[in-house]
Amino acid sequence: MDDEDQLVASAFSDDRGAVKRQLTKWSKPPMPKHIQEAKHRYAEEMTRLFRGSHSSSEVDFMFEGSTGFQENVWSVLEKIPYGRVTTYGLIAKVINSGPRAVGQAVGSNPCPLFIPCHRVVPSDMTVGNYSMMGKRPEDNGDVKRALLEREGIRFQGDKIPLAALWTPH
DNA sequence: TAGCAGATACCTT
DNA sequence: AAGGTATCTGCTA
Numbered sequence: 001m002d003d004e005d006q007l008v009a010s011a012f013s014d015d016r017g018a019v020k021r022q023l024t025k026w027s028k029p030p031m032p033k034h035i036q037e038a039k040h041r042y043a044e045e046m047t048r049l050f051r052g053s054h055s056s057s058e059v060d061f062m063f064e065g066s067t068g069f070q071e072n073v074w075s076v077l078e079k080i081p082y083g084r085v086t087t088y089g090l091i092a093k094v095i096n097s098g099p100r101a102v103g104q105a106v107g108s109n110p111c112p113l114f115i116p117c118h119r120v121v122p123s124d125m126t127v128g129n130y131s132m133m134g135k136r137p138e139d140n141g142d143v144k145r146a147l148l149e150r151e152g153i154r155f156q157g158d159k160i161p162l163a164a165l166w167t168p169h
Numbered sequence: 170t171a172g173c174a175g176a177t178a179c180c181t182t
Numbered sequence: 183a184a185g186g187t188a189t190c191t192g193c194t195a
């Protein structure tokens with residue numbers, strides 16, 4: 001959080017180092033102070049989101065040190081409806097870019113959960129990858145899957161039903 | 170239907 | 183100008 005109560009970065013992980021790296025990466029030094037304030041409304045919101053609730057309030061973001069391309073991608077992520085998913089390739093199509101570049105930008109999301117990057121999956125509708133600052137993406141697939149299931153998505157084997165696919169516009 | 174390459178792709182520093 | 187990539191597509195069997 002910055003001094004004007006705008007969200008600069010968020011992180012959650014069983015790896016404390018990863019959390020710290022994520023937060024410092026997107027914060028201008030000195031690091032914002034409010035990180036430990038668990039009672040802050042954003043902290044409570046984050047817990048709700050992790051448990052699979054709908055977002056309950058609008059969030060003011062403050063992006064520092066990001067590129068226009070990244071913010072462009074993130075703005076698409078914010079439009080993905082609750083309980084639905086889209087793919088890297090479809091996002092690439094609407095912004096006239098390539099799927100791998102989109103993957104890079106999605107992976108550099110400064111505010112996971114608030115910006116729902118867990119709702120982006122590969123075109124084969126498997127869960128795909130998820131990571132946070134150095135954790136190997138493939139080690140966090142179960143986290144991503146759990147988040148989607150809490151939003152009501154029922155996997156068929158390792159695949160997400162096509163009905164859950166949302167096409168960005 | 171599953172596994173593997175190639176793409177001369179696309180963004181970042 | 184080089185290096186990284188949380189992908190896609192088409193081909194093989």
